[in-house]
Amino acid sequence: MHESIQKSTLLQPTDRFVDRHIGPSDAEIDTMLEQVGYDSLDALIEATIPASILRKQALDLPASKSEAGMIAEARQLSLENVVTRSFIGMGYHRAVVPPVIQRNILENPAWYTQYTPYQPEISQGRLEALLNFQTMISDLTGLEIANASLLDEGTAAAEAMSLALGVTKGKRHKLLVSSDCHPQTIAVVLTRAEPLGVEVLVQDLAEMAFDKETIGVIVQYPATDGRVRSELLEISERAHDVGALSIFAADLLSLTLLTPPGELGADIVVGSSQRFGVPMGFGGPHAAFFSTREDYKRKIPGRLVGVTRDVSGKSAMRLALQTREQHIRRDKATSNICTSQVLLAVMAGMYAVYHGPEGLIAIAQRVKLLTEILAIALEDAGANVTAGPRFDTVAFESAGESRAAILNRARAAKIELRELDDTRLSATLDEAVTLDELDALIQVVTGKARQQEYDVLAERAPVAFEGAFARTSEFLAHPTFHRYHAEHELLRYMYRLQQRDLSLTTSMIPLGSCTMKLNATAEMIPVTMEGFGAMHPFTDGENTAGYRKLIGELESMLAEITGLPGVSLQPNAGSQGEYAGLLTIRAHLDATGQRDRNICLIPSSAHGTNPASAVMAGMKVVVVACDDLGNVDVEDLRAKAEKHRDVLAALMVTYPSTHGVFEEKIVEICQIVHDAGGQVYMDGANMNAQVGLCRPGDFGVDVCHLNLHKTFCIPHGGGGPGVGPIAVAQHLRPYLPGHNVVKPDEDSNDRPVSAAPWGSAGILPISWMYMRLMGGAGLKKATQVAILNANYLAKRLEGHYDILYTGKNGTVAHEFILDLRPLAKSANVSVVDVAKRLMDYGFHAPTMSWPVPGSLMVEPTESESKEELDRFAEAMISIREEIAEIERGDASQEDNLLVNAPHTVDAIMGDSWEHGYTRERAAFPASWSREAKFWPSVGRVDDAYGDRNLMCSCPPLDEYED
Numbered sequence: 010m011h012e013s014i015q016k017s018t019l020l021q022p023t024d025r026f027v028d029r030h031i032g033p034s035d036a037e038i039d040t041m042l043e044q045v046g047y048d049s050l051d052a053l054i055e056a057t058i059p060a061s062i063l064r065k066q067a068l069d070l071p072a073s074k075s076e077a078g079m080i081a082e083a084r085q086l087s088l089e090n091v092v093t094r095s096f097i098g099m100g101y102h103r104a105v106v107p108p109v110i111q112r113n114i115l116e117n118p119a120w121y122t123q124y125t126p127y128q129p130e131i132s133q134g135r136l137e138a139l140l141n142f143q144t145m146i147s148d149l150t151g152l153e154i155a156n157a158s159l160l161d162e163g164t165a166a167a168e169a170m171s172l173a174l175g176v177t178k179g180k181r182h183k184l185l186v187s188s189d190c191h192p193q194t195i196a197v198v199l200t201r202a203e204p205l206g207v208e209v210l211v212q213d214l215a216e217m218a219f220d221k222e223t224i225g226v227i228v229q230y231p232a233t234d235g236r237v238r239s240e241l242l243e244i245s246e247r248a249h250d251v252g253a254l255s256i257f258a259a260d261l262l263s264l265t266l267l268t269p270p271g272e273l274g275a276d277i278v279v280g281s282s283q284r285f286g287v288p289m290g291f292g293g294p295h296a297a298f299f300s301t302r303e304d305y306k307r308k309i310p311g312r313l314v315g316v317t318r319d320v321s322g323k324s325a326m327r328l329a330l331q332t333r334e335q336h337i338r339r340d341k342a343t344s345n346i347c348t349s350q351v352l353l354a355v356m357a358g359m360y361a362v363y364h365g366p367e368g369l370i371a372i373a374q375r376v377k378l379l380t381e382i383l384a385i386a387l388e389d390a391g392a393n394v395t396a397g398p399r400f401d402t403v404a405f406e407s408a409g410e411s412r413a414a415i416l417n418r419a420r421a422a423k424i425e426l427r428e429l430d431d432t433r434l435s436a437t438l439d440e441a442v443t444l445d446e447l448d449a450l451i452q453v454v455t456g457k458a459r460q461q462e463y464d465v466l467a468e469r470a471p472v473a474f475e476g477a478f479a480r481t482s483e484f485l486a487h488p489t490f491h492r493y494h495a496e497h498e499l500l501r502y503m504y505r506l507q508q509r510d511l512s513l514t515t516s517m518i519p520l521g522s523c524t525m526k527l528n529a530t531a532e533m534i535p536v537t538m539e540g541f542g543a544m545h546p547f548t549d550g551e552n553t554a555g556y557r558k559l560i561g562e563l564e565s566m567l568a569e570i571t572g573l574p575g576v577s578l579q580p581n582a583g584s585q586g587e588y589a590g591l592l593t594i595r596a597h598l599d600a601t602g603q604r605d606r607n608i609c610l611i612p613s614s615a616h617g618t619n620p621a622s623a624v625m626a627g628m629k630v631v632v633v634a635c636d637d638l639g640n641v642d643v644e645d646l647r648a649k650a651e652k653h654r655d656v657l658a659a660l661m662v663t664y665p666s667t668h669g670v671f672e673e674k675i676v677e678i679c680q681i682v683h684d685a686g687g688q689v690y691m692d693g694a695n696m697n698a699q700v701g702l703c704r705p706g707d708f709g710v711d712v713c714h715l716n717l718h719k720t721f722c723i724p725h726g727g728g729g730p731g732v733g734p735i736a737v738a739q740h741l742r743p744y745l746p747g748h749n750v751v752k753p754d755e756d757s758n759d760r761p762v763s764a765a766p767w768g769s770a771g772i773l774p775i776s777w778m779y780m781r782l783m784g785g786a787g788l789k790k791a792t793q794v795a796i797l798n799a800n801y802l803a804k805r806l807e808g809h810y811d812i813l814y815t816g817k818n819g820t821v822a823h824e825f826i827l828d829l830r831p832l833a834k835s836a837n838v839s840v841v842d843v844a845k846r847l848m849d850y851g852f853h854a855p856t857m858s859w860p861v862p863g864s865l866m867v868e869p870t871e872s873e874s875k876e877e878l879d880r881f882a883e884a885m886i887s888i889r890e891e892i893a894e895i896e897r898g899d900a901s902q903e904d905n906l907l908v909n910a911p912h913t914v915d916a917i918m919g920d921s922w923e924h925g926y927t928r929e930r931a932a933f934p935a936s937w938s939r940e941a942k943f944w945p946s947v948g949r950v951d952d953a954y955g956d957r958n959l960m961c962s963c964p965p966l967d968e969y970e971d
Contacts, residue, residue, distance in 0.1 A: 022075035027787035029076075030527055031794050032874035038794065041801040041875060045820075050793040054702060056818040057796055059673045062703040069569050073784030076531040082781075083774060087540025089555030093423045094446055095545040098402055098437025099191050099233065099750075100162050100260075100764070101292070102284040103543065105441050109496050110286055110359050113503050114352070116537065118724075121352055122513035122528055124520060124853060125312075125728035129327035130319075130911050130945040131848050134506030135355060135727045136326035139314045141489055142282075142358035146298045148484035149264040150257075150278040151271025155300035156311045157328075158282075158354035158729070159346065160581050163197030163764030165279035165297040166190075166227055166258055168310040168346070170198055171625075172277065172301070173225035173254040174207060176308055181224045181253075186211045189232035193764045194258060196749040198227065200760045204595065204627030214240050219247045225254035225277075230270060231263060234395060234429055235380075235402025235437070237478055245274025261285060261298070262440075263400040265366070265373040266473060268480055277301045284439060286360030287353050288537070290771020291556055292546030292764070293581055294730035296354035311346045312728065319948040321915065327950050347618050348582035348718070348733075352726030363499050366485040372440045374472040376401050379447055380438045381470035382463065390455035395433065398478055404435040410456065418453045425548060426454075509946040510727075511853050516943070517873045517881060519802075521824040521856040521866025522616070522667065524697045524719035528775070531782065532722055535774035546765040547750050560767060563777045567736055570788070571693075571713060572706025575742035578734045579753065579761065581768035583694065584618045586714025586733025587661075589746050589762045591626035593712055593737055594659050594688045596744035596760075606658040606686065610649055612641050614667045614860045619692060628658055639668030639814040641678055650685040657687035664705070665695045665822035667860040668814040669799070679709025688712065688741075696720040697870070698796060698823035701789025705736075712737045721776035732769050732776070794871040795823040798878060802869050805882040809889045813861060824868035826861055827885075833863065836895035837902040840865060843888055848911035850884040850935055851943045880937060887934060901925055906934075911945040 028034075033041060038050065047053040055063065074082070095103065106115070114120045126132030126139075139157040146155035159165040170184055184202060186195055188211050195211055202209045207224070210217075217226065226248050231237045245255035256277045257270035262284055264270075270278045283295035301309055315329030361369065377400055384403045388394050391408030407415055412434060419426050429435040436450060444463060451459050459466075473479060493499040511518075518525035535541055540555055550557075564576040580586040591609070598606045609628040611619050613635050620630045631649055634642040641662065650657060660682040665671045672678070679689045691705050691713035697720040699705070705713045717723045717732035725731070737745060747757030748766040767773070783791060803812050803825045813826040832838045840863050844854030856866040869878055891907060894900040902908075904925055909916075912931040922928055933939050 022078065024075045024077060026076055026529070026531070026782040027073060027784070027790065030529060030783065030787070030872060031791055032872050032877065033794060033798070037875040038797065041797055045797070045800045045804050050790070050797060053797060053800065053820065054793055057816055057820040057822065058671050058702055059675065061676050062708040064703050064707065068701050068785030068788060070566055070785035070788070071781060073787050074781055076782065079778055079782050080531060080534055083535040083778060084538060086555035086559055087535065087538040089558070090540040090544055091423065091552035092539055092543045093425045093548060093552060094449070095425045095548060096436035096438065096450060097425050097427045097545050097547050098435065099193065099427065099547060100281055101289050101545050101547070102437070102439035103441040104284050104286050104288060104439070106286050106288060107360065107363055109499055110356055110363065111537065113500060114356055114359060116533065117507070118528065119507045119510070119512050119514045120355065121724040121726045122525075123510050123727035124518050124523065124525060124725055126328060127857075128844065128848070128854055129325065129950050130845065130947055131511040131853065131943070133326060133946045134509035135351065136314050137506055138355040138358055139351065140316070140326055141362060142296070142354045143314060144487060145358055145361045145485065146300050149261060149269065150259065150275070150300040151269030151482065152275065152278055152300040153303040154306050154309065154313075155298060156309050157314050158296035158349040158351065159299050159311050160348070160350060160585065161293060161295060161297050161764040162191070162258060162279060162281040163194045163761070164585070165299050166194050166256070167198050167201035168299060169227070169256045169277040169279050170202060170207065170225065171205070172305060172308050172310065173256065174205060176305060177224045177252055177254065179221060179252070181222050182206055183208045183210060183222045184224055185217050185219070185226040187226070187228045187232070188213050189234055189236070190227060190229040190258060191233045193748070193750055193761065196759060196761050197764055200592070200762055201625070204592070204625065214238060214244060217244070217247070219251045219253060221251055223248070223251055223253040225256050227256045227258060230257045230259045230267070231400050231402065234404040234433070234435060235399040236395065237267065237398040237400065237474070239477070242273045249274065260400065262369070262373050262376065264480070265369045265484070266377065266480055267400065268478055269482060272482065276305070282354065282357035285357035287356050288542035288771060289545055290542050290769070291544040292767060293769035293771060294350050294353050296350035296357055311349050317951050317954050319950050321948050323915075323947055325947040325950045327952060346582075347584040348729040348731040350730050351728035352730060355727065359499070359503065361485060362490055362493050362502070365490050365494055368494070369485070376438055376440060378467060378470050378472045379442055382466045383436065383438065383447065383451065385466055385469055386451045386459055387454060389460060390457065392454065398474055401439065402435055402437040404429055404433050405454070406432050407434070407454070415454055418456070422449055422453050424450060424453050425545070511943055516851050516853070517869065517877050518853040519855045519867045519869050519881060520853070521669065521826070521868040522694050523725070523856065524716070524868060524870055525725065526722065526870035527872035528722055528724040529779070529782070532775045532778040535778060536772060541774055542771060546770070550751070556770065559774060559777050560770070563773055563780070566780050567715060567734060570700055570704065571715070571736040572704030573710070573713065573736035574739055575737040575745055576734060577745040577753070578732065578770070578773060579746045579748070579763050579766065579768045580714065580733040580735060581763045582729070582731040583714060583716045583733040584622060585762055586735050587618055587622035587692065588625055590690050590712040590714050590735045590737070591622055591628065591659065592746070592760075592762065593735065593741050593744045594690065595626055595628075597688070597741050598658060600744065603686070606656050608653040608656050609658055610646065610660040610682070610687075612662060614639065615661060615663060616667065616692060616694065619661045623661065639666055639670060640672045640674070641666070643674050643677060643681070646678060647681050650681050650687065654685045657682070657685045659688045659690050661690045661692060663692040663695060665698050669821050669824040669826055669866065670814050670816045671698070671822055673817060676708050683709065694719060695823065698792060700792045701785065702792050706738060712741055717776045722779040723772050723775045730769050730772055732772060791871045798869040798871060798873060799823050799825055799867070802867060802878055802882060805879070806885055809886050813864060824866055827855070827865045827867060828861070828863070829865060830863035832892055836892050838892050838895065838907050839863070842907040842910065845949055846888050846891070846907045846910035847884060848945050849931065849938070850887070851938055851941070852881060852884055884935060906931060911948065913946065913948050914944050916948060
């Protein structure tokens with residue numbers, strides 16, 4: 010038997026990743042094909058994808074490589090990056106990641122494979138961790154309410170500008186920005202302001218003139234050169250006098266010692282929580298924070314975790330104020346934020362839980378002490394040091410020698426300073442600095458060894474701020490921040506929370522449009538290699554050879570996959586990719602004398618971030634109808650393209666469509682737009698149905714964004730991180746996002762959409778690993794099997810539920826929509842009831858009520874095995890029979906297995922049981938639920954109660970911890 014294996018096969022590595030990533034075996038694929046009525050994957054694909062776009066050529070990508078081989082290659086690339094001792098600062102710091110947090114959250118698939126907590130009953134652990142984060146931010150900033158993170162400090166400042174524009178009264182259009190803000194923050198704000206018609210005035214605080222046209226002012230606290238400016242309270246008061254908002258970009262660690270911005274008149278505080286135990290990662294991902302006053306709680310961008318109660322009255326958490334989501338408000342949305350940075354917010358929150366207020370104060374005091382020692386040592390050596398007060402940054406002019414001499418010594422010692430301006434250098438310290446490193450820094454700057462012992466220098470150095478600068482208000486008083494300082498206790502706390510969350514470690518998560526596929530361990534390993542994780546985003550380009558090579562290969566592979574030659578990896582979320590793509594179109598139109606083109610056509614079925622992004626990019630949205638089959642109504646498109654021919658900027662189209670089908674007329678759709686002078690933008694959320702089979706650039710797309718956290722295997726992390734790069738046609742390449750501090754390439758502009766040049770570069774190795782492990786043939790097979798798995802599930806559920814949309818041959822793409830609306834009439838059962846009952850079976854619900862109200866959109870992905878697909882199908886069929894019992898009158902419409910779902914341990918084990926069905930059916934509806942039961946930790950939550958009684962920071966511990 011064993012001799013049947015060909016010897017040529019044994020010459021290759023045996024750990025073939027393609028077979029590990031794709032769930033069904035070849036034999037199972039044959040069985041599934043037979044059930045859907047096709048004799049091969051090629052035949053199924055030919056019946057599904059229009060012949061006009063189906064690509065026959067193989068992808069020109071490197072051959073697949075083994076897991077061991079790719080890990081070795083990644084390690085070699087990481088070693089090609091030179092990890093210096095960075096004192097650059099600018100909002101990025103070397104952080105000490107507590108090993109207990111690194112191993113048990115960052116590297117733990119039970120945390121990084123969760124989905125966004127839209128189903129709160131099975132998301133209570135991560136929601137509590139996010140509530141801790143919100144409480145930490147509110148306490149430290151001194152404001153009443155904080156969200157559950159944004160993308161980075163620069164875009165958070167831009168979101169603050171948008172909020173100020175939306176809430177200030179009168180015809181206002183001016184934003185004042187302090188010239189001592191971080192330069193990348195200023196640049197992102199300038200990028201975001203221009204399409205909105207906001208005039209940004211970058212000035213020194215002393216030059217600022219407030220008037221009735223001012224929407225707000227942004228200040229840095231402490232300033233980018235390290236100073237803590239004494240004028241900030243006065244600046245806030247002057248802003249308020251004219252009805253404008255005061256916005257602080259603050260350093261989180263400094264706020265343990267400094268007067269919180271809320272006490273200095275700040276209306277909004279933004280910043281990064283990166284230094285709270287998150288690696289720099291060459292720029293990200295990091296959780297930005299955003300806090301504001303109670304008055305603006307309904308305008309706050311991003312996601313907000315709130316406390317409510319479940320059906321039994323037990324305290325529970327969920328995402329609050331969900332009516333602000335873009336799919337509701339669409340072009341009226343104030344933000345297009347869809348992804349946040351949940352995994353990183355969880356890490357930062359746990360860092361605060363682990364250290365507690367006393368520990369954070371000690372870390373901050375050490376940073377300040379060493380910073381003051383550095384300042385004293387430099388002054389003693391004759392340097393001209395910028396006066397304080399300061400927290401972690403010393404700005405100075407050299408004493409009698411050139412800057413070049415200092416920088417040459419620094420380069421030789423693998424130390425990086427910041428060239429602050431034309432005359433000054435600066436050094437920013439962090440919690441990781443050692444006394445040996447401080448010695449080396451002093452010697453680099455002064456040219457000689459330290460003159461006094463550290464204990465003598467420390468006597469001269471303050472560890473606290475004085476007078477009006479000193480914090481006197483309490484923070485992190487909640488018991489959560491005092492109970493878990495021993496590693497055992499924190500470990501147990503994190504595992505308790507982990508057990509309250511359903512992730513891919515439990516079962517498949519069949520969310521349409523969200524592509525919850527395997528995030529292989531081999532892909533994740535490079536993320537925490539020092540050469541990738543410890544890099545400052547503004548390090549000298551000579552230090553980044555490994556990153557540059559990886560980024561270049563990743564861009565080339567994405568260009569080949571899309572058929573679009575220009576790629577930018579800077580957008581750090583899908584929503585940012587949409588925005589960057591439209592800005593690229595806008596810049597092209599401006600450069601070619603077509604500034605009047607501002608109409609964006611968007612099909613009615615589009616994801617809500619599409620119209621929100623269009624408005625942010627300065628465009629006007631015109632909705633295009635869809636026909637009864639869910640396709641773009643081509644005649645309506647033709648009419649509207651003709652009507653707006655002189656001002657048409659773009660069409661935003663999702664392909665395959667949001668209804669889960671490949672539209673036959675996509676080439677014609679693109680041609681109609683081009684004939685009217687517009688550009689075609691493709692939302693790449695459904696790229697998992699295209700890779701290796703068709704290419705957007707080949708059928709007429711000018712720009713598309715890609716979700717690396719969907720198609721290309723970066724884990725969702727409970728709602729973030731994400732990466733949303735864009736690929737563009739040749740004529741758009743000059744207009745891709747650039748950067749003002751480090752240019753992504755020689756010809757790039759200085760208009761960034763994210764704070765770092767390559768966005769969340771620290772997780773790019775994941776997608777690079779995935780594509781290199783799969784190779785071109787493997788990626789194509791993955792797409793084929795994704796389409797097969799969807800068609801197999803649709804076939805299994807056919808007859809039990811209505812499948813809403815199919816292609817001309819009766820097939821679906823990689824996802825499909827189940828129509829549950831008839832059940833509301835026949836049994837008074839809603840789509841929510843079905844979603845909650847699925848929890849009792851151990852499954853996360855498919856995407857609910859989008860793009861069609863009262864529906865479930867199912868996407869199984871290629872990674873799920875036939876066994877798991879069958880398990881999900883059996884659960885859905887079993888639930889349909891439970892509904893049939895209601896339809897027949899065998900079960901009550903008011904009291905049944907669905908309307909009371911999910912069933913918790915408390916409900917099952919309670920003294921009384923007054924339902925018309927057994928406890929056994931409620932808790933163990935399927936055989937596998939006895940073998941490995943996932944218990945929802947709370948019953949069905951009351952969203953309305955939570956929105957009426959909004960609480961977005963930690964309540965007393967006994968209210969939600971049992």
